[in-house]
Amino acid sequence: MIQSEPRKATTEEVVAELRRREAFVMVSHVKPDGDTLGAGLALGLALRALGKRVHYFQQDPVPRNLRFLPDADRVARELPADLPADALWVFCDMSDTARAGEFLPPLERENVLDIDHHLGNSHFGALNYVLSDECSTGTCVLRLLRPLGTKITPEIATCLLTTIMTDTGGFMHSNTTAEVLRISGELMDLGADRDEITERIFANKRLAATRLLGAALETLRLEEDGKFCWSLVDDAMLARFGADGEDTEEIIGHLRAIEGVDVAALFKAYDGDVRVSLRSSGRVNVQSAAGRLGGGGHFRASGLTFNGSAEAALAAVREALLAEGL
Numbered sequence: 001m002i003q004s005e006p007r008k009a010t011t012e013e014v015v016a017e018l019r020r021r022e023a024f025v026m027v028s029h030v031k032p033d034g035d036t037l038g039a040g041l042a043l044g045l046a047l048r049a050l051g052k053r054v055h056y057f058q059q060d061p062v063p064r065n066l067r068f069l070p071d072a073d074r075v076a077r078e079l080p081a082d083l084p085a086d087a088l089w090v091f092c093d094m095s096d097t098a099r100a101g102e103f104l105p106p107l108e109r110e111n112v113l114d115i116d117h118h119l120g121n122s123h124f125g126a127l128n129y130v131l132s133d134e135c136s137t138g139t140c141v142l143r144l145l146r147p148l149g150t151k152i153t154p155e156i157a158t159c160l161l162t163t164i165m166t167d168t169g170g171f172m173h174s175n176t177t178a179e180v181l182r183i184s185g186e187l188m189d190l191g192a193d194r195d196e197i198t199e200r201i202f203a204n205k206r207l208a209a210t211r212l213l214g215a216a217l218e219t220l221r222l223e224e225d226g227k228f229c230w231s232l233v234d235d236a237m238l239a240r241f242g243a244d245g246e247d248t249e250e251i252i253g254h255l256r257a258i259e260g261v262d263v264a265a266l267f268k269a270y271d272g273d274v275r276v277s278l279r280s281s282g283r284v285n286v287q288s289a290a291g292r293l294g295g296g297g298h299f300r301a302s303g304l305t306f307n308g309s310a311e312a313a314l315a316a317v318r319e320a321l322l323a324e325g326l
């Protein structure tokens, strides 16, 4: 039986628990990305190959650019009525359960496995497999698959390479270590389709997304001697181009890439709230800055939801960044 004190779990403990349970619910976070989804799908595929029963819970729909992932069509908000009470709920890529959204049913801690690579993970599971040196949650899952004794099929390899390519920004971010490149090569040898991942995730933008990008770049602002760059996307801009939230993904990278910029912020004031994405070039810790406002993430990439207007969000974010040394 797994113990109920929150603490880090070893690979052996997690593998034993995966073997012991018969039914699973893989949980991904709201506004899902390739890491949360790819990690859950990869582990789900491996567990199904062991004859286990696997379901998926995800509050938001699968984004267009991730629908190619194997088993993505099994991911939903609804769960079967006959779900066993001792199903293990496996949270992937979340520092706390709130990231799974408001429709998550109440759970007993003993039925929760937390697999993640965020430094600020709150250890909300009975078992917390939190490896903060890993580039993605998918590579945490990969560490479980070999001892679990399942074959890494081309489908599983594609899911895992997607997690890596998502969280390293296509092998561009500082978490792209030599080991990450070696693992990626192994996954390609096992049949991961790098071409398809690149095409679907990085080179398949809707025209609306590119037009929206143009508008967001045109209205960007530079502050703090050019060290802070921000832009805003609101409902009116989305409507103008026939775009939606999925079309905003690329914008922030362009803000961060401007010469001299230490931190970029994108204020996303649509669909009823103000969400903020933060990216750092490495000098300022945006995980801590987001943490000051109830969010979180990584040193160089973080986010938060702000309770208030976009103007108030800008003032609060600027203050948090200055407190972190911007």
Ligand code: 5GP
Pocket (backbone or CB within 6 Å): 095, 096, 099, 118, 276, 277, 278, 294, 295, 296, 297, 298, 301, 302, 303, 304, 305
């Ligand atoms: P994005 O800007 O792509 O939405 O998020 C960047 C990173 O910040 C995510 O990978 C995630 O780790 C983190 N993040 C984004 N939004 C939130 C949030 O509301 N709360 C927490 N704790 N982390 C977030």
Ligand code: MN
Pocket (backbone or CB within 6 Å): 035, 036, 093, 117, 135, 136, 137, 167
């Ligand atoms: Mn991740």
